[in-house]
Each structure stands twice: as C-alpha cells, then as structure tokens.
Amino acid sequence: MTLKTLTTAFLTATVVTGAAFAESHAGTDNPMVGGAAMFADRNIVENAVNSADHTTLVAAVKAAGLVDTLMGDGPFTVFAPTNAAFDMISDESLNALLQPEAKAQLTQILTCHVVAANAMSDAIAGMIADDGGAHPVQTVGGCVLQAKMEGSRITLTDENGREASVTIADVRQSNGVIHVIDRVLLPTQ
Structure with missing residues (x-):
C-alpha cells in the first residue's frame, strides 16, 4: 500500500468523525490540531x-505496528511531525520506509519522537533552564535530542543536527501529551 492510499483512507475517516468531535470540544481548553478537536x-x-495535519504520521505509526503501543497506558510524550514535516522527505524515501522490509528502521525513526514520560512544555522549559540552556532528551528509540529555547518556543535537535520547533505545545491525552513539531527527527545516520 502506498503512502497516498494510506493517507486518503485516514483523511476520509477524519472528515467523517471530525465534525462530531469538534462540536463536543467547545468546552475544553486543549488546543485544536489539524482542524480537529483533541480530547x-x-x-x-x-x-x-482526527488531525488533518498528521495523516502521514498516523500512516507511518500503523505501518510500524505502533498503534497498540501508543494506545497503551503510557505515559508518553510524542513530538508529532506534521504532514508538511514529512513532505521534506522525498516521496521515494518515504514510500520505501512504509514497506514491510523497512519496519525496523521506520520503528526506530518514530520512537525517536517518543519519550516515556508526560512532559508538558513548562517542565521541558524548566529542565532547559536548569541545564544552562540545553537539556538532553532520551527517547524510547534510543536517540538523544537536545531541547533548547528559541525565544518562547522549544526546539529539538537530533543527533544529525536537524532542528524541529514545537509549533503547538501541550496537547493533553489520556496517556500523555503531544507536542506538534515542524520537522521529522532522525536517529544517527
């Protein structure tokens, strides 16, 4: 199955369920993400x-077999790259990662976006300040990201020097928190 097929299937599901979710979201203070309510x-x-901005991430999580894990108790902090972040990767490379033979590599890339903790942005900012401007973040995938502050925004730098910014912070979940980021982070290459 290609990335476009997976993405289309998830977009269809989003359109069908998104309106009902958004209607019942009005009373919460959780941010909307990708035009969808987050509960x-x-x-x-x-x-x-339900996020129209995360269809590629959801397709990748499914291809890597991580759905059950990320539906588990956690707690997890997920730095969630947007579709635009995945668009920085060539279609050929992305489609290759979604093939069954690349499952281990895809799993490592995705788990380098996951921390086994519930880390809200104020806690991350505090750790950055306590560590003199940069805080190492150990991920489930074995990567160490460097968290820094750029003005009031948290940035993460992977082991290859690729930097992502948190564009939407503190999207609370029943099993953790999502911070939306603008770039896919990679393990050492």
Whole structure:
C-alpha cells in the first residue's frame, strides 16, 4: 500500500468523525490540531487520527505496528511531525520506509519522537533552564535530542543536527501529551 492510499483512507475517516468531535470540544481548553478537536480523555492514537495535519504520521505509526503501543497506558510524550514535516522527505524515501522490509528502521525513526514520560512544555522549559540552556532528551528509540529555547518556543535537535520547533505545545491525552513539531527527527545516520 502506498503512502497516498494510506493517507486518503485516514483523511476520509477524519472528515467523517471530525465534525462530531469538534462540536463536543467547545468546552475544553486543549488546543485544536489539524482542524480537529483533541480530547484529554482520549489516547494519542484516538486523537491523532482526527488531525488533518498528521495523516502521514498516523500512516507511518500503523505501518510500524505502533498503534497498540501508543494506545497503551503510557505515559508518553510524542513530538508529532506534521504532514508538511514529512513532505521534506522525498516521496521515494518515504514510500520505501512504509514497506514491510523497512519496519525496523521506520520503528526506530518514530520512537525517536517518543519519550516515556508526560512532559508538558513548562517542565521541558524548566529542565532547559536548569541545564544552562540545553537539556538532553532520551527517547524510547534510543536517540538523544537536545531541547533548547528559541525565544518562547522549544526546539529539538537530533543527533544529525536537524532542528524541529514545537509549533503547538501541550496537547493533553489520556496517556500523555503531544507536542506538534515542524520537522521529522532522525536517529544517527
């Protein structure tokens, strides 16, 4: 199955369920993501599938077999790259990663966006300040990201020097938190 087929299937599901979710979201203070309501009483996967900005991420999570993990108890902090972040990767490379033979590599890339903790942005900013301007973040995938502040925005730098900014912080989930980022981070290459 190609990335476009997976993305189309998730977009269809989003359109069908998104309106009902948005209507019941009005009373919460959780940010909207990708035009969809995010509910603190739903898990990471239940919320992510409704974001029009995260269809590629959801397709990749499914291809890597991580759906059940990210629906688990957690807690997890997920730095969630947008579709635009994945668009910085060539279609050929991205489609190759979604093939069954690349599952281990895809899993490592995705788990380099996950921390086994519930880390809200104020806690991350505090750790950055306590560590003199940069805080190492150990991910589930074995990567170490460097968290820094750029003005009031948190940035993450991977082991290859690629930098992502948190564009939407503190999207509470029943099993953790999502911080939306603008670039895909990679393990050492």
